[in-house]
Amino acid sequence: MSRVGATARSAVAALAVALAVATAVLVPVLVDGGGGGRGDRDRLGHSVPAAPGQEAGAGARGGSGSGAGEQEADDDCQKEESLRPAGPKAPDGPAVQRIKKRGKLVAGVDQNSYRWAYRDTDNLPPPGGELGLKGFDIDLVRAIAKDILGSPDAVIYRTIPTERRMPALQDRDVDVVVRTMTITCDRIKQVAFSTTYFKAGQQVLAPKGSKVTGFDDSLRGRKVCTAKSSTGKDELDKNRHGVREVVTAASQLDCLVKLQLGEVDAVITDSALAAGQAAQDPTVHLVGGTFTREPYGVAMNLADTDLVRRVNKVLEDYRKGGWQLSYRKWLADYLPADNPRPPPAMYKKE
Template sequence: MGRGTRTAVLTAGALLLGAVVLPGSSSADPRQDAVAAGQVRIGLAPKAAACDNNSLSTGLTPSASDAGADVQRIIKRGKLIAGIDTNSYLWGFRNPTDGSLQGFDIDLVHALAKSILGNADAVEFLAVPTANRISALQSGQVDVVVRTMTITCDRLKQVSFSVPYFNAGQQVLVPKSSKITGFNDTMKGARVCAATGSTADDMLKDPAKDHGATVFHVANQLDCLVQMELGNVDATITDNALGAGQAAQDPTVHLVGGPLDVEVYGVAMKLGADDLVRRVDYVLQDFLAHQWSAEYDRWLKPLGSTPPAPVPRFAG
């Protein structure tokens, strides 16, 4: 892609490019039905109704206005500052040939910059570790985080989110030689890797549900792949979309068992930045309708045949 963008790297990780051998998936997307049924609450403004399983998934009504303070700050600066991952193959990674940043999330950031600033390359990328995503927004270090970030009720208390742009779920990734078959008792005594501050990390904190596994923490989810390759851990729990990317890099690992939950990725922003949330939702409304399928085919085809794009729902 080779875009002329400025990148500041806050953390480093190995990028291991290997043969693309990935598990397939169905083109159907039942997770969207679960989202619509209220199992996940999405894109709420700080003053919206409480986050609960009975609420419909809604985002802020899109707006193309540039008048808000948060959007104006970006326009006056002349660039969008985006927190990203540089080590997630397919999503956000550095091309080892030319050093350019590429992936599904990277293209989404360029779409945001194009709409807000009229220039897709008016971006400063900051590589933000998983555990620092929220603090980077709260401190004003970045305007947006576009980093396969799952929308959760707890996170909605700390940051604002766009409507979802991808549906996923946690799953277990293991070496093909492993006897672990999923998130079950075959994990007893195993060393399981999870990124600090990730959904998997939260899941493994419950001793009643960890199946006797020991948690091994890393800064970024790709570090788990390195730890598995070194033999320091026996399994990884991560988003299946990210796990599929790791399997693309190393064909000796694969996903086992089924998805452990229903998750959706959103663009995260500072809590209360409603004008920016509406502007991002405006971009996503068009991105989901006209660009999403092409982006999936370009980057995420190894995950399986192209599913329908998430259907945005707006209110308020």
């Protein structure tokens, strides 16, 4: 690499590190508080019923949701089937009542996924002001809040790392997680999901000029980064393709920084997220095709079936126009499609 190229890469990497540090400081992040079981009250002070299979004590969370068999038998588990939407005259259930009583929807989101959920650095809020988050996932959070509470601004955002998505729901730190979260056969046993609102796939991100060509033997002998408790990690557990070392990080942005600093040779992450990263950093690009199917869903506590139905009603309306508007605003320049359409809803037989 030339001295000019090295200097440019160092500058890009330094900027990425600075942005990651700045956003981590400015937004409260949920961390595992430890301790015993959840008890009969959530962390917002409201009494809650225990979800099936979530008794307090050892094993209440059922692990992090990561596992080599997580995406096996995808067709058999019918993972994308969700509860049918609530009818227009259906009374509010306990979860929706709890949100209305609080007056805020508590949403677990990302803050570093460009075009999905990220901080608007051009319009930072004053100290103590709103969080300034925006993106495709944030638009959906706002649509849910507007439907339940009458205002898209009635949201408390809590940023969570990848591995905290399910524990945050099981511990009732949040009402929903809208964070490019893939619906998998393993995860539907631990948290509830809405119908699918977007589909992507795992793909490889590598420096331009690299000999890495995709999720194949070109990875042999190399260091590869992926997020903890992610489907990318699961795929590497099943087939390493000769990877010398798998490096895990709290988020896909942390992996991007490691790639920019030359600490790893490639990153495995969702294609939709990687496209935004490639748009931000001209020194990296996507290689090979997608090698998994990644249906994104809104995740909720297993016990909150009424909230699942309400969110599915929101998504039914959202698919009629709001989804396309949000896609054109945030994703069209990075995930071009001739006629982008939301995935169709699939419902369980009841």
